[in-house]
Amino acid sequence: MTRVFLVDDHRLFLAGVRSELQGKVDLVGEASDVDTAVQQIRATKPEVVLLDVHMPGGGGKAIIEAVAETHPDVKFLALSVSDAAEDVIALIRAGARGYVTKTIDTEELVRAIERVNAGDAFFSPRLAGFVLDAFAGEIEVPADPEVDQLTVREKEVLRLIARGYTYKEVAKRLNISVKTVETHVSAVLRKLQLSNRHQLTQWASDRRLV
Amino acid sequence: MATTKTRDGWVHQITDRPLSSLRFARSQTDALISGVAGGLGELWGVDAVLVRIAFVLLAYCGAVGVIAYIVAWSLSLDPGDRRAPKARDPVMQQSIAFGLIVLGSVVVLRAIGLWLGDQFGIPLLIASAGAAVVNMGTRSGKRLRFARMSGKGGRPALGSLFIGGLLVVGGVSWFLTKTNGSFTGLVSVLLAVAVTTGGLAVVFGPWVFRMANQLTDERRNRIRSEERADLAAHLHDSVLQTLALIQRNAGSPRKMASLARRQERELRSWLYGHPSSDAARLDAAVHQMADSIEEAHDVTVETVIVGDCELDERTRAVVAACREAATNAAIHSGTNEVSVYIECERHLITAFVRDRGNGFDPSANANGRRGIVDSIKGRIERNGGTVMITSAHGEGCEVQLTMPR
Numbered sequence: 087m088t089r090v091f092l093v094d095d096h097r098l099f100l101a102g103v104r105s106e107l108q109g110k111v112d113l114v115g116e117a118s119d120v121d122t123a124v125q126q127i128r129a130t131k132p133e134v135v136l137l138d139v140h141m142p143g144g145g146g147k148a149i150i151e152a153v154a155e156t157h158p159d160v161k162f163l164a165l166s167v168s169d170a171a172e173d174v175i176a177l178i179r180a181g182a183r184g185y186v187t188k189t190i191d192t193e194e195l196v197r198a199i200e201r202v203n204a205g206d207a208f209f210s211p212r213l214a215g216f217v218l219d220a221f222a223g224e225i226e227v228p229a230d231p232e233v234d235q236l237t238v239r240e241k242e243v244l245r246l247i248a249r250g251y252t253y254k255e256v257a258k259r260l261n262i263s264v265k266t267v268e269t270h271v272s273a274v275l276r277k278l279q280l281s282n283r284h285q286l287t288q289w290a291s292d293r294r295l296v
Numbered sequence: 297m298a299t300t301k302t303r304d305g306w307v308h309q310i311t312d313r314p315l316s317s318l319r320f321a322r323s324q325t326d327a328l329i330s331g332v333a334g335g336l337g338e339l340w341g342v343d344a345v346l347v348r349i350a351f352v353l354l355a356y357c358g359a360v361g362v363i364a365y366i367v368a369w370s371l372s373l374d375p376g377d378r379r380a381p382k383a384r385d386p387v388m389q390q391s392i393a394f395g396l397i398v399l400g401s402v403v404v405l406r407a408i409g410l411w412l413g414d415q416f417g418i419p420l421l422i423a424s425a426g427a428a429v430v431n432m433g434t435r436s437g438k439r440l441r442f443a444r445m446s447g448k449g450g451r452p453a454l455g456s457l458f459i460g461g462l463l464v465v466g467g468v469s470w471f472l473t474k475t476n477g478s479f480t481g482l483v484s485v486l487l488a489v490a491v492t493t494g495g496l497a498v499v500f501g502p503w504v505f506r507m508a509n510q511l512t513d514e515r516r517n518r519i520r521s522e523e524r525a526d527l528a529a530h531l532h533d534s535v536l537q538t539l540a541l542i543q544r545n546a547g548s549p550r551k552m553a554s555l556a557r558r559q560e561r562e563l564r565s566w567l568y569g570h571p572s573s574d575a576a577r578l579d580a581a582v583h584q585m586a587d588s589i590e591e592a593h594d595v596t597v598e599t600v601i602v603g604d605c606e607l608d609e610r611t612r613a614v615v616a617a618c619r620e621a622a623t624n625a626a627i628h629s630g631t632n633e634v635s636v637y638i639e640c641e642r643h644l645i646t647a648f649v650r651d652r653g654n655g656f657d658p659s660a661n662a663n664g665r666r667g668i669v670d671s672i673k674g675r676i677e678r679n680g681g682t683v684m685i686t687s688a689h690g691e692g693c694e695v696q697l698t699m700p701r
Contacts, residue, residue: 189596211635215600218639222603248600249648249694250635 088203091132092116093123093149094165095141099188103136103165106192111199120145124152127160133203137182139166139173147180154181163202171216179279184208201253206268207275214248217278233281236274243270321373328393332369395425419471426463427498429456457503464495534562554594561587578611578645579604582638585619589634593626596633603640605701613679614638614645614699620671621649621695629653629693645699652692658685672697 090111094100095118107113114130117123120141127135127149135153137146146164153160162182164174167189174185183202186195187210198208209217221236236244246256253271257264323334326344333351337344354361402421411417468491538559545551565587579601586597605611618636625634631653638647658668672695673683681699 211598211600211637215602215637218602245637245639248602249637250598250650 087112088134088199089114089130089132090199091123091127091130091135093127093135093141093146094118094138095145096138099138107196110192110196120148123149127153128156131157132160134199135160135162136165136199137162137177139164139177139185146177146182150177150180150182161202161205163198163208171219174213174216175220175278178213178275181279183275184210185213186210187212201268204268205272207271209244209247209271209274211248211250214244217274218244218248220278221281233277236277240270240274243267244274247271320371322369328390329397330369332365332372335372336368395428416471419467421467422470423464423467423495423498426460426465426467427495429460429463461499464499468492468495530566534566535559550594557596558591561590576607577604578607578615578638578640581607581612581615582618582636585615586622586636589619589622589626593623594632595626597622597626597636598633599636599638601638601640605640605645610679610681610699610701611640611645613675614647614681614697617672617675617683617695617697618647618649620668620675621697624668625649625651625653625693628656631692641701643701645697645701647697647699648694649697650692650694655687655689655691655693657689658687 088111090107090113092100092103092113093116094103097118100116100118104113104116114132115126117126123145135149137149139146141149150162153162162177164177164182164185165188166174166185167187178185184198184207186198186208190198190210198210201208217236218241221241242260243256246259247253251259253264253267257267260267320335320339322331323338323344324331326334326337328348333347334344337347340347351361351365354364402417405411406417471491538555542552542555545555582599582601586599589595590597607615618638622634622636625631629651631651633651635650636647637650638645668685676683676697676699679699681697684696685693686696687693
């Protein structure tokens with residue numbers, strides 16, 4: 087079972103997620119503020135941290151960065167009630183490997199945790215939509231064509247995810263393997279983290295995140 | 297600094313001022329002009345009056361006193377950080393001192409010839425004095441409006457307003473009678489109007505300005521407290537009511553979920569508004585559509601929108617067709633989740649409405665389903681778009697709409 091750590095500043099919600107995931111993953115600990123979270127994550131060494139996007143004082147990003155310094159192999163999955171693209175994109179750019187909304191059902195959440203633990207990315211339909219938006223349109227001179235543009239195939243995969251397809255359904259639809267879908271999504275995640283495209287940096291600088 | 301005196305007072309004073317004997321604080325309690333003399337007196341341990349006399353005497357020796365005063369003032373420290381209580385209200389004395397200084401300067405200027413001539417100068421001086429009196433009176437009567445409303449304290453302000461106004465009017469009329477001989481007809485009338493207007497502006501300008509500031513402050517506070525009351529009322533009407541309903545419906549999880557979802561949506565749109573709350577844009581229209589379906593049919597409508605554009609006839613048709621497709625899915629599919637995806641590109645809008653429910657055979661049901669025929673196909677094709685329905689029994693249904701822009 088995947089060793090999972092929960093970080094959320096709403097205790098009620100922590101309790102809800104805990105009872106939901108009980109028996110399906112190995113819950114090693116939980117925290118509801120930045121300092122405790124960093125300290126406990128370092129101590130318990132989980133595989134995946136489920137992290138609320140809206141920790142007070144932009145704390146989610148701080149946690150990811152502090153943990154990455156000492157334990158770069160801990161993976162983060164962002165969890166939020168928010169629809170705000172800039173918040174989510176900021177966490178992904180800080181190093182989270184996926185994003186799910188809090189209304190996600192248990193099965194899907196467990197699958198997302200496993201996928202992130204395997205080193206892949208997990209995109210909810212909403213995140214896929216944000217990414218398509220961020221990479222929309224042609225840019226005249228990409229500073230770095232490797233990361234500033236999505237390939238046609240990557241766009242196809244993202245569109246299907248945004249339409250509500252699971253990875254398996256995407257694979258079936260495009261006649262490729264689930265593994266290939268995962269590879270495409272991971273490539274998109276990498277571009278999202280590395281690209282300095284106008285829209286991405288705009289979001290970040292608008293909120294003074296960079 | 298290297299004083300060896302051992303008397304308590306000295307040691308105390310030295311440790312109190314470790315920096316430099318040149319720096320001293322202007323006195324706040326003993327001040328006629330700015331407190332320099334008071335500060336020096338305190339520093340040297342002599343009466344401030346002696347210091348003042350020295351300054352005045354020096355002033356007659358080629359203005360040395362004036363220069364010395366300015367130098368001392370620039371070396372001195374601001375008294376603000378010393379928390380000495382004010383012994384008396386210095387306003388009156390300070391004003392008199394200031395007035396005498398101005399008067400002295402005027403006399404000096406007149407003597408050396410830098411003067412407009414008595415004809416202009418003296419009336420101007422009287423009018424300025426009047427303006428100063430009005431200004432001072434209204435300032436010392438802070439919160440004038442409240443003072444007057446509560447029936448106390450407003451009088452000094454009114455008194456100085458009256459005296460100052462009298463001085464200004466006197467000065468202006470003196471000016472007019474003096475100059476009447478040299479100006480004639482229209483010019484003198486215009487001049488009289490201009491001078492009177494100018495005088496009134498000088499007299500009442502600062503007072504009106506302060507009054508307006510007070511009004512703005514007051515209005516801001518009122519708006520703030522009204523907002524707080526609105527917030528409380530809104531939370532009471534919405535969230536508390538819903539929480540009560542949820543408690544009453546604790547036996548029915550489906551009803552509870554639907555109540556919670558509706559409240560969440562309402563609170564969210566009240567707090568943040570939609571990303572583009574402008575109703576004339578696609579994004580807002582789609583969210584509104586999804587909300588109304590969620591509310592009417594107890595389903596979750598997951599909407600993802602890429603890009604945004606103005607609503608026109610074609611985009612409206614797309615939204616309406618999506619609404620129909622999502623409603624069909626909500627009613628017939630048997631699941632409680634519907635996905636809506638809309639992408640708005642420069643020349644094309646693509647929309648997908650998808651569910652993972654029962655599905656149906658699209659070819660067999662073409663005539664039986666008025667919704668699909670009229671509301672979806674008819675609407676889209678009339679506007680030049682295309683509709684594709686992919687479904688099979690047990691495999692859910694996906695409606696794809698494309699519409700050129």
